[in-house]
Amino acid sequence: MVGTFRPRRLAAFALLGALTLGLAACGGEYPNSTFNHNSEYNSAIDDLFDKLLFWGTLVFIVVEVALVYTIFRFRRRPDGRVPKQVHGNTALEIAWTAIPAVILIFIAIPTVRTIFKTQAKAAPDALQVEVIGHQWWWEFKYPQYGFSTANELYLPNGRTVNFQLKTIDVLHSFWIPQMGGKRDLISNKTNYLWFTPNKDLPSSAWNGFCAEFCGPSHANMRFRVFTVTSAEFSQWTAHQQQVAIFPAAAAEAAPSAAVPMVMPAVRQVSSGGGSVPIVQVAAVLAPAIDSLPVTTKAAIPVWTFPKERMVKEFPHTVPTTPLPNTVSYNESLLAEGDAERGRQIYSRSSCIGCHAIGGTPFNMSAIGPNLTHVGTRHTLAGGLYPNDAKHLAYWIKSAPHLKPGSIMPTLGKGLTDPVRKNVVTVGGLTDMEIADIVAYLQALK
Amino acid sequence: MTATTAPTPPAAGDGHTPSGGHYTSLGLDNRKIAIWTFIGSECMLFASLISTYLIYKGRSPEGPYPHEAWTNPTTGEVFKPIMNIPITSASTFVLLASSFAMVLALAAVQNKHVLKVTTGEKILGSSKLWLWVTCLMGMTFLGFQAYEFTSFVHEGLTMRTNLFGSSFFTLTGFHGAHVTVGVLWLFTLLAIDYKRGLTAADATIVDIAALYWHFVDVVWIAIFTLLYLIK
Amino acid sequence: MATIAAAPPYTEQKVTPADNGVWSWLTTVDHKRIGALYLVTALVFFVFGGLEAAVLRAQLATPNGRVVSSEMYSQLFTMHGTTMIFLAVMPLSAAFFNFLIPLQIGARDVAFPRLNAFSYWVYLLGGLFITFPIFFAVAPDGGWFGYAPLSTKAYSPQINMDFWVIGLQILGISSLAAAFNFITTIINMRAPGMTLMRMPIFTWMSFVVQFLVALAFPVITVALVFLLLDRFFGTNFYTIAKGADPLLWQHLFWVFGHPEVYILILPAFGLVSEVLPTFSRKPLFGYPVMVYSGILIGFLGFGVWAHHMFSVGMGPIADAVFSLTTMLIAIPTGVKIFNWIATMWGGQIQFTVAMKYAVALVAMFTIGGISGVMHSSPPADLQQTDTYFVVAHFHYVLFGGSIFGLFAGLYYYFPKFTGRFLSEKLGNWHFWITLVSMNLTFFPMHFSGLLGMPRRIYQYDAGQGLELFNLMSTAGTVLLMIGTAIGLWNVYRSWNHGEIASSNPWGGATLEWTIPSPPPDYNFAEIPMVKSRYPLWNMKGGDKLVHETTAEEERGQRIPTAKELGIVMPNPSIWPLVCAAGIIAMFCGLLFLDSNPLLAIAIMTISTFWWVGSLYKWLLTPLEDHH
């Protein structure tokens, strides 16, 4: 077969190339690797995986070596005698039924052990975190501390955390590759998942993902995890528990004119692509309202995971998603943004229909993330963009352009909402107004 | 061990004999094998439907419910248990009886060639009669079901009301659809019988219809117990 | 030599098939022609699904890719999966069922030739129905397993998922009809002496597959009916607000879904089990065990479905049970792998392209199988599920398994299909490029998965350590396109211009090799008497195992027509096509139910009468003229 020679030779090289590439690839830097033992949970999984890998590799080698040897050893010779006509060999066949069976036992036993170990009840003194999936962002509630935040999860090293996983719309899946396996968020059901970030971890930042397809922005439903020392953690919680430090926050009530505007906003949400049936919204409204104890401004200093450390030591946790060129925003206005003006605009905008801000009259809805301390977060839009003035401005102007299918509607005056296909007129915001709101939100520490 | 017989042609006049040599390995009729495979597959269909009903049983947050009364907390309206056992028992008897008529119809066709003397034999030997009886009973069953469905709707249970409504109407509806197909099938046989008279050679086509009919009956036996009688 | 069935007298040269007009194809009930229709249609859909995949890969080639929108990406991967599984691989297998089963069991056609045609037409029309929407960017976008509640009206109000629900419903009809047909055929149409344990192994595997279809498809039918009623008639099977349990869909789907994957692989296993013995000049090692392991795989396949749901929180007991049942399946599959190697052991291996693909299946499927076993361990799977590790697993079993097996079968049986060889030269390019690029495409996915890349994401951020692997996968895909293109060109070219093949060019052992290539419409002039598992082989020793016929020695004699032999063949019929069209029309009516109920109801009633009417017409016309 002359014709076969060239392609085969080529193939040999190519395969070699691919392999070396693959190996080379293994040297690199993998911030979301599943192989690290950062929690007892992931240690258990990884030990199990090592066993699987060992037996798997063994089987692989045995099979492939046997195969390759056979096809070379028994190539057709020019003197094509009739080979011995063997129909089978019971002993052999029993052997290669039994051996895999034995191997499987070696796999099965640790498997079952690990199942029951990792799915046991969490320690009673565990930190409770309620994880609520939304299209397409994460709501994190700390019932023991009575506050609610979004897309950024703080965990104390060395303390077991027990997640209660729920969703208010479609299925999602909660996954922190470096900390352990994933668990789905199932409608009408609460799932549980617990692990303990290693005590000796330096306080660090990780990536989390949604791992169950949940619509157009499934890819953008990410979150950040900060495993910090217990001291840092109590600082953080103490600050989160108080309402936003903002001058005259609790002051004037929201103009009642705003209220009717709220409802359309909510209704609008309840229809259209990937929406939330109003029934369920109501369900989650209740806790959100009273969960924030209104402490007066005995300002506990802000503590969040230091930005510079993210940038320097954990660059992979800083999102670099490019802004779409489909929306434009006059960034020069951002400098002139005024927080107080922003607060007033905010209070009559439809924002309050979905977002709550602790310690203000418009502390009601939980359709969107709780904004009480939005100024202290590092990312926005489900961890898709860094939380700076520029990205915030673009986001407010037209969320759906930045995050396909977004339930937060386009607000920029005159723009067309790509999800609801309507031109924003009444209640639309000018670039200047957006700049003011940005200033206000940034001030919410 | 090889088959020793020469290929033999099967009963003439059927639209579906294996083409070509007309040899069949088991000497069975293809259509009969096919209908049994079909019935096997139907088992899986109804198993899934029944599982769903049982899984959703007692899962609806709001009623009405099959066996318990329910008061609507908001309106205070009271709904009585939905299931109407007397009516359904009646329809169950009818369907069972129809199976009896069906076997007699088949027997009648199989014994066409046997000559009948006594009126009893003549009655038993009339395929038209028994096909008609089966048909009518099948339609009676459907009548009962229509009545049941409408009365349920009046009592406030539609397939949109709750999980019970959805799974109940879908399961029983599927069964009803099967009965309807069966009735049409039987009418087709009657048409043939009137047109050219069914002979012993047609036993197979009647047999197949009968197998289908009995299977639908068997399914109802399961449904009646699992849905209606067990709370 | 006596015991060797030397090329019988009537196999001795080709006459061009009589009527080849379009009408003859629309009305054909000849299993060989229907097989050819399946083959061509499925290859077209394969290219289509592949091109969809190519776009997916283009989008993922770089971080934050901007080739397609997120919405289009969802439609692409949904349609890629759906197309490849339901419109490419299953019908490719069906092509071989149709063409081979009657030949291998020594029959003149399947049990119900017109039902066979009906299956094809439903498949074709259903395939078009589910494929067209993508050209208008309204294709299904819920993933190939369309998890509720995302697939319900509340979260997918657009028309996209309607096409999916209805389309799969239609395709189910086709598969079920075919299943009943082939079960009957295999049970009842075997030639005298063809006991079950003498049946060629491909027929055996097909037999198992037909039962899997007959038992698995009703379940997804029910699941889809629920979704359909939810979407169109407001029932609550998956309505969260009414207390529905989304796991109902998942369980019903996977009760179908896992047997489905064995529906996809067993025919390929069967084909490989035909190719390996022929080119090793040795009988299949441990035929009975191969049969039983096939049956066992099929049976166990119904008891493992929840291994797709380890992350939904079924509780430790359920997880453990399904984990163990899943691992069990590795045993019968392993037996097959080792028996194949043992078949080659001590043989005289001839490396035709068909053989190469068969050997490659053994090598590649093992990789996919092993990653499968890694999935079967729930705690480990919790790190793997819904990542590219799973994508790697199932492409190794589907591409390295099903597709390789089907290609092996294609190169092996093409001469029997068409009377002409596929070019070995082009074939070698096709094979080697495919083998290399397939690994280049899918092997890196193991890494990207375990290094934290979820599946079904249209964009991933830079600096996550995923750039290289994704680039490799995309590069591999480009090569795959070239390789596949060469293969398809080979098929296209050789169909009419390939080298002429004789009745038994490879020295095969089974009945299909006793008749001309391509076979006459009646297949066998006289129904053969089967005396052994390898009728054409002389395995009592001696200098020659089999009489490999050559085109030369068969040149110059003529093949008698059916009429001359007094064989009655079924008449062609248009009714299967008309009936199929009516059914599709009826389903199309559903699409208008929301926008224009009256129109919808009108369409549905009319087309119901249409297809029921044509069904009666079909059933009341006898299959063949009386004699």
Next chain:
Amino acid sequence: MAEHSQVAAPAHDEAHHPGWSTYWKVAVILTVITAVEVSAYYIPAWENSWVYVPSMLIMSGVKFYIVVMYYMHLKYDHKLFRSLFTGPLLVAMITLVGLLFLFSKLVVRLGLLS
């Protein structure tokens, strides 16, 4: 199943079917069982005891068996048909039971049984 394929091919497959004599008996038995089932539903003592569910299942099982064996003459027909029916039925049953377990519906039933 191998031995089935040995069967020489007769003209047609009409294995002898039961006649009127058996049919009417079957009909009576079926009617009686159904009557018992329904009445059981109205006898509180029975209806509330743990026997109820199992007894109901058994009775309908018997009816199922009788119809299949006599009316569908599986008892008299080629063995092949039996395997064609019981095989799938078995798979269906296992799946059904498995699903009920997974949705923790069966623990209740088992409770009633024990």
